[in-house]
Amino acid sequence: MIKEGQVTFNSSTFYLFEIPFGYLSVVKEGDKVKSGEQLIVLDKKNETVFIESFGEIVVKKDDVVKPGDILCKRKGVLKNENMKAEINGTVSSINDNVIEIKMYSAETQLLDIQMQSQFDAKIEKVENGKIVLSFPALQLNLLTSKGASSLGTFSYIPLQELSKITKTKGKDNDLFGESIILTSHSSVDLYPKLSALGVNGLISNSVDFEVYDKASVLEVPFGVISGFGDLLEDETLVKWFKSIEGQKVWFDANFNRLVVPTSKCPTWIKAKV
Secondary structure (H helix, E strand, O other): OOOOOOEEEEEEEEEEEEOOOOEEEOOOOOOEEOOOOEOEEEOHHHOEEEEEOOOEEOOOOOOEEOOOOEEEEEOOOOOOEEEEOOOOEEEEEEEOOEEEEEEOOHHHOOOHHHHEOOOOEEEEEEEOOEEEEEEEEEEEEOOEEEOOOEEEEEEEOOHHHHOOOOOOOOHHHHHHOOEEEEEEEEOOOHHHHHHHOOOOEEEEEEEOHHHHHHOOOOOOOEEEEEEEOOOOOOHHHHHHHHHOOOOEEEEEOOOOEEEEEOOOOOHHHHHHO
16 A cells, blocks of 8 residues: 555756866756756866977877877887876877877766756756756655665566576566666565676565665665565556556665656546555
């Protein structure tokens, strides 16, 4: 049975997007953005450096360099001299003994999806390297959760079907990869298998306490809706889960909640809660 306050509708749910070093916001407070719309771009001012070389250049165009890598060297009477890279980057050109390096760092090598809004949202604030977005959403409050928050495509899958999968990546990985999976009950081997297949999160209606207690180092978040043991699912919740298959959702493990963006509040919430 759905507990009071277990599912709520919020007209403004806030999501924090952190701007990595070397990137700039292309949105401002008050803007409205669509899912997939760009939020940040690379700061071109810091993109390239030019290094005047000496002696023999030992790197070539398209080489990837990191701090400490030798760029050029010169033999001396008493000792050899080396010029070393001080940045991470890729050699983009070498002209007249000038080495041009396009800089990057691990924090700024982003996929397109990491530069975009994941929801239709309003920009509430842009400051201190952060973008605050807001959007209307349904919120399923979990009993407890572990791990880091994540985004993914929602999928409700019966435990019987999940139990048949293997750890081998292949067509199962195509089916489960980057998903937030919700099921009725989690067994001792279910979480490791789904983690190996690349899911972005697992939520179960219930779980044996020993299984949950021993899950300490988590690659993806793991949440519980109702409690410990083998508890029955609420039929209204199951019907709702099936209706949101394929939607982009946010598993906010920091606040033990599953956030489902939507502008409409279902009538069953008022009827059941």
